[in-house]
Amino acid sequence: MNITLLDGGMGQELLARTGDEPTPLWATQVMLDHPDVVREIHADYFAAGATIATTNTYAIHHDRLERFGMDDLFEVLHMKAVSQAEEARAAHGSGRIAGSLGPLVATYRPETCPPVAEAQPKYAEIATLIGPHVDLFLCETMSSVMQAEGALAGAVTAGKPVWLSVTVDDNDGTRLRSGEPIADLAPLIDRYRPAAILCNCSVPEAMGAAMAEVAKFGLPFGAYANGFTHISDAFKTDAPTVAVLEHRHDLTPDRYAAFALGWVAQGATIVGGCCEVGPAHIRALAAALKDAGHGIV
Secondary structure (H helix, E strand, O other): OOOEEEEHHHHOHHHHOOOOOOOOOOHHHHHHOOOOHHHHHHHHHHHHOOOOOOOOOOOOOOHHHOOOHHHHHHHHHHHHHHHHHHHHHHHOOOOOOEEEEOOOOOOHHHHHHHHHHHHHHHHHHHHHHHHOOEEEEEEEOOHHHHHHHHHHHHHHOOOOOOOEEOOOOEEEEEOOOEEEEEEHHHHHHHHHHOEEEEOOOHHHHHHHHHHHHHHHHOEEEEEOOEEEEOOHHHHHOOOHHHHHHOOOOOHHHHHHHHHHHHHOOOOOEEEEEOOOHHHHHHHHHHHHHHOOEEEOO
């Protein structure tokens, strides 16, 4: 079976490499201070075997930039992020670029999600801006049905393939973090017809149950889990930093690869990693996939 191998996390990898103190602007601030490190991380993921580079645009939203008087950099930051991925791909000689569209306002907090009518034009603006430079859009870490719809409705306007990725309850992979069943996404899948449905930024132990649910949509599907112990209440506050999230020490590259091979056994054809899953994990996953007889595309 041919498997698409995504890259791993960007934000945590940036912080680890630069040693900078985390800020509420996450990877956006690090990109301003150390733009070349973004390209180096993309290059390392390609070298590890990933076939897709996900742009460092996850948190570049007006609502986040406005808090720090940086909204005038909205377009500059998006173009800088895209160029880093393009340069890494050019140096590698192959690969695709996925334009990351993260949640508005806050991550893991569906209660902060703006209505679809408000979210749609915000996502459409980003999709129009970076669309000419990416092969597909990746709507990531969507915590509720409404959050997913806002992102999908905006992303599809740019005419590129759209992959929808939702984040699930760490203790019940059949449900979104909002508590809604994954099955409740069905009307959106029918209306917007994303090219793939994924689950991300939840513990790997939750992904098996999630895969069983997303498989029912009849689309290509997959997962890319995180390496956090859990999402703490301290992170679900206004303008948090990733310093309040604890990474786990037991998720070795080989162990992560074993989880991912389990998802592939369930029919997943797209796998990779999220926060705290780095190039070593992707390298181990690439090797495990090849050893199991899978092609990587």
